[in-house]
Structure formats: C-alpha cells, structure tokens
Amino acid sequence: MAAAHSPDRVTFLFVDYKGGAAFADCVNLPHTVGLVTDLSPHLVRRALTSLRAELRYREHLLNAKKAKDLVSLERTGDPDTPPSLLIVVDEFAALVSEVPEFVDGVVDVAQRGRSLGLHLILATQRPAGVIKDNLRANTNLRVALRMADEADSSDILGLPMAAHFDPSIPGRGAVKTGPGRIQTFQTAYAGGWTSNEPERPRIDIEEVGFGTGAAWEVPGPVVDPDLDKGPSDIARTVATVSQAARDAGVPEPRRPWLPELARAYDLARLPNPRTDERLLLGVVDDPHTQSQPTAFYEPDRDGNLAVFGTGGSGKSAALRTIAVSAAITARGGPVQVYAIDCGSGGLRMLEELPHVGAVVQGDDSERVTRLVRMLRDVVDERAARYAEVRASTIGEYRRLASAPAEPRIILLIDGIGAFREEYEYKSTPWFPVFAAFQQVATDGRPVGVHVVVSGDRPMSVPTSLGSTIQKRLVLRLAREEDYLAMDMPRDVLTVASPPGRAMLDGAELQVAVLGGDSNVSTQSRALARLRGVMVANGVQQAPPILSLPDSIPLGSLPANTGGGAVVGLDDLDLAPVVLPDRGPFMLSGPQGSGRTTALVTLAQAVRRANPAARVVYLAPRAGNVSGLPVWSTAAVGDDVAPLVDELVTLAESGTLARGQMVLVIEAVTEFTGSSVESSLERLVRAMVRADQLVVGEAEASTWSQAWSLAQPFKGGREGLLLTPNEGDGDTLLSTGLGRVRRADFPPGRGFLVTGGVARKLQVALPEPV
Template identity: 30%
Template structure:
C-alpha cells in the first residue's frame, strides 16, 4: 500500500508595492516657513530657500519610485526561485510515487528477470496483474499558491507512466488484433503463474503453437489446485474444460481473447481494447466503465524462454511439481517397516535406519557413513521435533542399547522428547528448566570423551570399530534441539561441541544438532564435521544456504510439515517426507527390546546426593587417615566423579564457614570434633593428629576459650597459665571450633565485643606458627567480621540468603544457588555436600561455675556483696545457709553489736559475716569498704560493668556474664577476678 506523501506548499505571487504620491505637504511647508521668516526678518535671502522646496519634493518622489522598482525585481526573483523548488518537489514526489507503484506491482519483467523470487507464493486473494502503463490520479496534494498556477497543479494531479493493475477475478476480456492480444494475454499469464503456486492455480490453455511456451510450467500438471486459469478464444478449439472442483468458485480465472467486443461472453469483469502495440484502452474494470488509455505491457514468446523450466525447478524443490509432488502428505512410522527383527545385530560399523519416504521409496540415512555428525534446520511448525523423534525411534528399533545410546538435549522445555524418554537407549534428558544441572551434565561430556579414550587405549584399539574394542563402548548420539538457544545460554559450550565434532568419529560419539536459525550460529569448525545436512522449511534463503548450500529449503511449501531436503556430503539434494511417530510405535519398540541385566552407562554422574553418609565417604576415601578431616563430597562433573573434601588444620590453616541458618554449620563442627577422636581411638598406639575442642556458642565459654588461647600464645614455653595449653614441637595440633561467632559477638556488651574481636583477630593473625587453629562459623560477614576471609586460609561457603552476601564471602556471583540443600556449598571453587555427621557431645563444655559461698577463700572471714537489690541478695544468701558465713548484714538496715549498720567500723565486723549493700550504700561506707577489701573478697550480684568499675576503680574487663543467668563476679583480695554463681 502506497502512503500519500506530505502536501507540497506552493509560494504565493508577491504583491506589487504601491506607487508613491506627490509629497504636497513636504513641498508647501518650506514655502510657508520661508514666508514667515521673510515677514519677520525682511531678508530677501530667505526666499531662496522657498525656491528649493519643489526641488526636494520632486527628488523624493523619484527616489520612492526607484525603491519600489528594486523591491518588485527582488520579489519576482524570489517567487521564481520558489516556483522552481516547488516544481522540483512535485517532480520528485511524482517520481517516488511512480517507483513505489511499480515496486508494488507484479511486473512481468520482474517475473522474467533476476529480481524474480518465488520464495513466497502469494495469497490468491491478493493477486493482481499489470496490463500496462498509463496515467492515474497521483493523490499528491498542493497547498497555498494562487489560481494562476493551474499548469503545475494539473501536472501534480496526474501520475504518468503508472502501472495499470486489475484484479483477475471475474475474468478478463481482451479485444483487438490477434497478435497483440496474444502478447498481452501472455504477459497476464506469466504474472499469474509467477505469483501463484501450482497448488493454488492450474492452467488450461487453447491448443496451438502460440501457447507452446507454457509446456514447462508446473501449473499445467497441478494436482487438485484451488483454482484454474483458462485461456479461451471463441471459435477456436480448446483443451477440455477442467473438472468441477469443490471450493470457492471465485478462485477461477478466465482470460478471453476476441477480435470484436461483441464476441465477448457475458460476465467479463474487466474488458481491455488493444488498438496497437503502444495504445490500449481499459473499457471496463470490475463491471464499471473506465475509459482509461494506456500503453499495454506486451510480451513476445521469445522473452519467455526458460521461464517455465525455472518455475518447474522451484516447484520441485518446494514439493509442488515433478516426482516430489507425488510424495505423500504424511508417512506413518509403522509403514516404514522399521524394527530389529529385520537385522537383530545391526550392521557393524553403521547407524542406518529408514526415516521416511523419498522420490524412489523408503529413505535410509546412515549417521556413521553419511556423517559422522548431522545438522538439522527448520523453522517453527516445519516438523523439526518430529524428525528428531523419528530418527531416535528408528535407530532404537534397529539397534539394542549395547550398540547405541542417546543423550537428548532440549532447550525449549523438554516436551519434544517426551515420547522417546522411555526407551532404554536414552541415557538422559537435559532441558533448560534447570540450567545449573544442564550445564553440569553438558560439562561431563568432555569427561566422557576421555573415558572412551582410556577404554580404547586399554584395549589397544584404534577406534570404536576396531575388533579389539568391539562391544566395549556403545555409540553415543547426542541430539540437541534448539542448539542456538543452548549456545545463547552457555556460550562456552561451543568449544566443547567443536571438540566432540573433531574427535567423535573414532570415539563413537555423534552429534545431531538442530536449530531454527543456523545462519550466523554455527561456526566453520563445527560445520566442517557435519557432513550430513537435513533441512525442513526455513524462513529465508540465508538459513537454507547455511544448512544445505542452496535456498531450496526456503521454498518448501509451508502447508507441508515434514517435507525435508537432504544432502549427503557433495551428493545431489534429495526431497523426502519425514515419518511421524506416536506412542503406539514406541510401545512396539519397547516390546521388541531384549532384556539385559547390564544397565546402560550414563555419560555423566548423578548430582551430589542430599545426604552424604560416613559409610559412603569412607568407601570412597579408602579410610579416614589423620591428620585430615573429611568434610564431605566434592562434585567434579568434568571428571565424571566425586572426590573427598578434606581439611588438614596443619596445612590448611584457619577455616571460615559462612552460611545461613539451617545450612549445616553446626553439623560440620560436630563432624570435625568427632573425627580426630575416632581416629585416635582406632589407632591407640599413636596420638590423634589434632585435638578439636568444640566451644559452646555462649558468651562465657567463647570468651574463656579466647582468653585461654591468647594466654597460651603469649606465655613463655613451660609457663602457660592454668587451663591453657601450649603447642610444642611434636605435639598434636589443637583446633578451637567456634559456632555462630557472629551471633555470640552480638550478645556481648559493646566493650566485651570490641575486646573479643581484638582477641579473635589477634589469634587468627598470630597463631600461624603455633599448633592452634580456629574454625569459625558465621551467618553474615558484616562490620568488623568482613575482615575474616582475609585472615582465614580456608573458606567454606554454604547457602546464603542473597547473591550479594555470597559475593561478600568471596565467591563469584555465577556460583550462587539458592536451592542448595542443607550441607550444600562451595569449597575451593567446587560444589560440596557436607558429611551428615551424628551429633557429638561438645568437648569444650563450659567450666563449672562455683557458688559465691564456695568460691570465697578459705581464710576469708568476711564477704562483701555489692548487689543490685540489697534485700533480695541478703535473703538469698540466708536461704543458702553457709556454715562459714552465718551472719548476713544489710548495710543501713540492721543493728550490729549494739550499734547501727550504717555506722559500722572495721572493728565491728566479726568473722563469718556477709555485708550486703547496693552501690550507693557502699559509696556511703567507703571507709568500711576500703578497710575490708584488703582481706575480704568482693561479690558483684546483678551489677553492671559501670558498677564494677565504680567500686573497684579498675579499667580492665571482668569476664562476661551470661544474660538471664545467676552469675556474678568475685574479686579476690589479690585482685584476681572470677565468674561465680550467686544464689
């Protein structure tokens, strides 16, 4: 459809400037002025100026007319230039409209020339023919201007030399001398057969040599076309009328040639009267008078040479003519007679099967001799998936699983291969529904090549057909549907498939690669090994060229799914119809399969199990030998194996485990704590390779473990503090296991948290040459903990809530997987599943905290209690009933030895006395506190760190206390501080 161009603006003719009038006032004014001056002054000289006034007026009049003349010339020149531009714009617009009209018209010269492209047959409802060239309304609009531009407007209104097109439906009557009307009819016929396929249009023509040029047209032999083209000449013999056909009668076209208009049969919708070779008249169009004169588009018989043969070749490729037209519309799998009963053992060194019907009967394809690899092209709806299913089914029907197996790859959901998944030959189906598992399986193919190379090397065979290797390896056919989509998801796999294509022949691995758009996707290194080419209908010639070397597949009729073009190496093209396979065919194949106790080997290992047992790991590891600890199994798909993940504290240093809640961190620590113990038990003659201490995840145990470890590092040899162990040469390594250290840090107060972080980072930094190793588990690496990965030599990352936290833990974003099961993670760049270890008793149980009454020194005769609540603490101590401290005194509340407690002196306090008061009360009794603290221990019950510092005047940190527990501090007279249990 031609879009009307934008309106062209015409210039308006310029208006002539008005003639200037005589300047009467300018002439009279000087005269009056001169007379007044003369009357006043009496000077006759003034009258001279009066004489100049007419001269000035005449000069002004002449100058105005001269300026008007110049303006008229400028306006006229501008108008002429604008008219030239408008005329040029009109000519350009008319030329563009003429080109667009001819580009849209089915010109007979384009049908015969190189520009003819029958790739897409036209819809019969939209077909039109060009009778010649004439004048038509242009539809060009001109705006502005004036009525004097009639010539330009008339020229713009007519599109000269435009194609005169008519609808052939309803019949065309051509009247005139016999020679010219046959030339015009010949032009109409060429246009019709060039636009409509033999399926849409068949031809019936008059007898005689004038129509011998049509002998090669495929439309003459059309089988049951939708409509018929009939050329008649009243009074001349014609071919038999075509048989009546069901369908739309409007699809028939009749061209009638007569020398007189009176001889025309009634009902011709279009009548053309030809006066000569360059003059014709369109008398009627669509049943209405026209009266349009034009130059007819005549065609000599010599100009049609080769046209019929060309169309016949195109129709043959599209399956619409010749032997290909006789191919069946559908072929059933059963009708091919495929089955193993025909050849129970299968031909040696071959993978041949019948896949459909060709021009000469059943079509057999051998993937080994014709391949070793195949490329299949086809657009949506062309029958591509059906071809793959039939190929797999036909091979499975002829060969047992011991000779051929299939790996199916479908990157459009997997539904294409649902029919054949039940075949025992199918070792797996890879889809795009789980991209991680798809990439893992495809990466295993490289290991499959190495496995086959090892088998051939062990048997001494040169390739899979060598008798020394016979029966050791079945051929593996990798069928990939939507290969381009797979490469779009995993571009790195192209190199893998190039490697398979290069080495597959000798190793018995064959590729069947299927794609909708092969052009620009398949590289030369891969195409060079795909000697077998099959193409169903594709959308354009470039895709067809990429598969079979010609544009034949682009011309296959869209109404014939399963029609395919085959090229074997440099052999000629073969057209054939693919057979269709259904569930009954698959069931029949399954019924014919022999029973085999040997399962088919898969070309890749199953994904890591969700539960890794100790028995499985022990069997794979060959025993758990110190000094390493088994963490679990590592997935190595590129090697088709699992390997054991080990952690050696001596060599691997500190271990950081990052993972969300419920991901298996605590289970891992239990496994690390349990394994060295089990090893030392089994090997009683030698100590364990290292001793693991599992620290309870509470503020008291974690603090004490950090303090003891720091003291052991800082103490000179042989002088480690009590409760701390120091590593000596030859002694086993010691590992401290801290669970959820980030949660423990969050429960400490601000000062204890800062001090604990200093202790932790100091141990990680300073214990490198010692036998101390830390194993830390955290949920999040935030704040100061973000530096932990840099301080820990080993890192294990379990499932985390987000990819950002996964990257913060030092892992690439591409490895993030939020579907990992508990125990699943990444260890040294590989996927790991942790050992499901049984729960063990924590070896680092918190030390027993003595009661405040029992922890007091045996020689202490007085106990000082600083309490948050004096009455509550005093009542609890009385209830405890210690025989060493029978007297409990609340400062400021009771009388002692005849005096008030708020006026006690040191000498008033007897042995076995407990003095209880809050911080403020003890501040009021500061002299008493100062006098007694040198011999009496201080107990802080329910006090804060600020209370502790206010009373003791010390800046060091006491050990942290577990929240919501009966804990307090005991400060001995010698200054040591310990944690005690208060009543």
C-alpha cells in the same frame, strides 16, 4: 540407530532446551547416557567440563591402546573400546540465543572429538544467523525438511527445493551428503500406533445405470476417541530394544554425564575412612574427573574451617555433620567436641553424644568464658609437650610420644558474628574472651585444637580471624554480591538449592546428614541411635564445662589453699577462691545480695583455715548475726567504744603476729558522725599497719556518705562486691568490672577484687551454727 547398534557401540546424550519433551521416550533407551534440560550458566559449565573430561578419557585410552582413532580400535575387537557418543540437540537456535557459550563449547568438543567418536546432531527451524562458519565447516551431512523460504533451503542444500515441499506431506525432506549430492526422502514416522490385527479392507459400491453412477463407501468401524490405543510405535521399539539389551547381557554404558547431586545423603551410608585426620563432609560433584566422590575436612592440613550461609541454608546441619563425623573415628584417635551456639539452638541435640563435652548457649558468658579459657590453657600446655618430642601435628605426637589416646579437640561456633559482637566489644576485663579465642584459632592447629565457625555473610568473620581460616564451605547466601566477595560463582547456588548444597574449593558439594533427611526430627532420632552405639562401644565422656552453682556449702570446700582461707569458687575455672590474710577488705552490695551471709562465711572460713585466729565483730546495733558463736569477741552499740580503745592499744603495741586477728565491722558506714568514728578510724589504720585483716561491710549506696571510715577500704582496692552495678567497681575500688547484668547474679555472686584485678565468684554458704 538404537535398533541397529548395541549400547556398547552407540550412546546418546540428549539436549533439549525446551524441557525434554522431544526425547521423552528416547530417554528410556539403554543407549541413553543423559538428558540435559533447563540449562543455567552453572549447568553449562558443568556440561562442557564433563564433555571435555570425556575427551581426555578417550584420548588417554586410545594412546594406551596405540590406536589412531575409535574406528581403528573398534576393528581390533578390543572390549575396552568406548561407544560412539552422539550429542543430539533440539531447538539449537534457542540455545544459541540463550546460552551461546554452551553451543561454542559443544562445537569445539565435536571438532576435537570426531576421531574419538563424539558427534553432533543439531536441529533448528531456521539456519540463518545460527549456523556459524566453524559449525558449517564441520557438518558434512545436512538434512532439510520443508523450509519457510527459498533462502533457508539454499543455505542448507544449495538449492531452493526444500521450500517447495508439499505442506500436506510431513516428513518430506532432502539430504545433502556432499557437493551436488542431494537426495529426497520421506521420513519414517515412529509416533503412530500399529495394531496387531490387519486393517479392514476398503470396499467401494457403485450403482450401474444410465449416466455416471454415485460411489458408496462401506462405513468403517466406530472408533472410541477415549479408547487406550496402547503403546506407540516408538514406545514399543524402545521396549523391544531394552529387552534385547537385557537378554544379551549388554552392560550399562559408561556415563560421561553424571546426574546432579542428590538433595540429601545419609552420612552413615557413605564411604568413610573413620579417622580423625579425615572427617567426612558429604559428596562433591567433580565433572573434571566425571565422578562424585566424598569430600572431607582434614584438620591437620586445612586448619580452621568457616561455614557461610543465609538462614535455612544448612549451617547448623553442617556443624552437626562435623560433630558426627568426629564421633566415628574408630581407625584414628579420639575427638572431643565443644560447641558455642549463638544461633537458634541447632547444636543443642549434640549434647547427647558422649564425645561432646558441652554445648554452651552464646549468652551464657560464664560457661563461654570458662570454655575458651580451658582451650587456651590446653593449647599452651600442649605446645610445650609437643615441642619436647618435635611433633608438628597431633598425629605425629601420638606416634612419637606413644600416646594414641591424646584427644583432638574441635570447637564449633554457630554464629560467629553474634559471638564476636558479644565478646569482642563487650569483653570482661578479668578475661578477654575474644582475644583468647583468637589465640586458640591461631595456635591450635599444630597441637590438635581446631575451630569451625559459621556466619551468615563474609564480613561476619573479622579479618584478624579470617587469616587463620584456610578452608571455606559456602552455602546459599542472601545476596549475589556476597558470592563475588568470596570469589565464588554466583549462579551455582540459588533459592531452589536444597539445604546443605554448598561450594567447597570451587566444586559443588552436598553436605551429608545423619539420617539422610533434612528434617531435624529425623536427624535427632538418628543421633539418639548413634549415642546408644557409642555408649555400648565404651566411648569416653568428654570433660564437661560446668556451671558455677548458685549454692555451695562451705563444708564442701577445702579449709585453705596455699595458706589462705577459702570462701567460694572462682567463675573461670571453678577453683577455690582464697581470702586475703591482711589489709582492709570491703564487703559491699545492695539489699538482697547476700552480704550478711557472706560476712558469716568469711568469719567461718578464717576459723577453718586458722582455728587460733581471733575474730572480732563490731556493729552499731544488734543484728541477726551479732550473737553467733562464730565471733571470738563481739560488741554492738555502746559496747563498741571501750572495745575499740582496747584493740587500738593492742594493735599499736606491735605484739600481734601477721594474721593473728581479723576485725569484722558490720554496717561500718553507719558509724559516721558517731562518737566512736575517729577512734574506729584509728583502729582500722592501726590494724592495717599491724598486718591484720579488717573487713568493712556496708550497703553499696552508703559508701559515698562516709569519708574518713570509707577511705582506708577504698584505697586498699581489695574487697568483695556482690551483685554490683556496672560502675560500682570503679566507684568503690577503682577497678573496672566490664559489662555487668545484675540479673545474672544470684545472692552470693559477685566479684573478688585483689590488687586491682576483679575475679567473678560465688561465695559459699556458711555451715549451720
């Protein structure tokens, strides 16, 4: 058929369930549009979908050409006439037993497609139980080679003759073209070798004598069994037909059956609209339209995105692809990307890109909290601005407010299960991280803030968050039950699927990666090149998420903010922290926590904010700071009693203005049981009533040993707890601190408690004196 007809008139689709060896040479014919082997249930559906799509294509074409069938269209000589498609199936019986739905589907296609040029050629060893009535009714041409028994021959031909063909003559057969129309034939053999030289003639030699003579044969040439015989007849025919098609300029036939998706695609080489409204994901297999187009994540329409997959399936690579696509938005607005990596560090290489503000490790609670709070504040601030101009998306706001530089923000979380465990059930009371994250996920889409999370199983995403996720990218999962839980077919993705192979909206997809290779080193080098291009093009650096420094000079901070003395930086937003200007104030912490240094910092901060303030220092004994010039008045040991009596008289006189004096008592609990305990307690209470600030410093473990002196400071519920234990907040100031790891607290790091609310901070270092 290939030798008699051009590829624009006849094409072949081969189906060999045994592995494809039967059609090994025919695959190279220019007429061949596909070879189907090793059918799985998924490939069965894909094959039938493609063939049904081919039927629709031909139906629409004939309808447009006003032709009743393919033959009538061919007669018009229309160049758009599609070729006849012959579906050739070997080992049909194996298909019937192993993949029956494919057989039923192919027969259905052939029944509907006969007038459209779709035909079946089926081969099987035994027809009994294989050839069903609907198939038998639609097979007018039946060929029987030598059959195993008369029943099989009668089943095909209606006669037992095929069972009696000589076994020594392969290829002997009979063809039935209609009732009673049977003709025997000898099949031509194309698998042999034909020589360009004529065969040596046969010469028989016979002796003449009495009786019957003996015949002698001239021995033939010696043939080396290892000698290369060259191409077989079928290979030579294929080569000749292919050369003829090239010489005639016959275009390659349209393929109704596309090959499977490649194992990797280079993100930089795929068609890309380069806009932040459509971020390129990869290539999707769409047999319904017989195409493999690119697929996109559209934040304004899709909202949040979840990526599911087991280890090694390509979750981190998919998140990197979204980040890289967000970098290539020359025809849209800018995009800023932030990431929280709760996995194995697969997102760390994104830090090089200028549009990536930060990649925060999941256990860095300080920066995670600061990032989530920043995004929550952005959502709240944008909601008010967008409402003023009646904008429902960031694209509309850019147009209505003439603000094309308004950045879209994407938050990537690799390992949402670990993130949830870390910040939902162990959240800090001063800022509920997971609740704020859910608020961002819920309210962020209309204002251009989107969340993309990854998880290893469906249950890793909580129900409260799942309602905000409109799109799911499902990579290979660990268990078949997980596919069923997500309403996905369980036979599309297998252990043999390459990294990045996924399901998206019911279609198979291969996630593209920068560099076109699943190797992480290759992707890292490609990211470095991308960074150079972005910097050269002037892409602005996204605002970073900084860490709270371990060392802050007091001189680098403003003297006061809102009238209060600045003593350090807040952990949440790195803003200056102000000391209360009146009332009892506890300064506590274990050995090595930086209490003494903080005491000097508090005194210097008060003097910087209000140079006229009088800072009085009391201590049970002389220490490292008692002689510093930062104190207006200092008394230690036996000198404390007369100064306390003097200060009591002054405090009770009512002549002190608010905040005029600051009383600093170092090691206040050591005064317990001394001769000045009662008068010192009277002084503390008098100073508090006079609206003055009283700072009481002591080691955390000693506050429980002092009752009368500790009571005013504990009851005030204000203080600075450095390097605290988990229960110190409740014990000392009746304020919970949440989960605390002392290893995360360098000297000077602690909690400022004001009004029963705890704020993490770093106390500044005092200036040299």
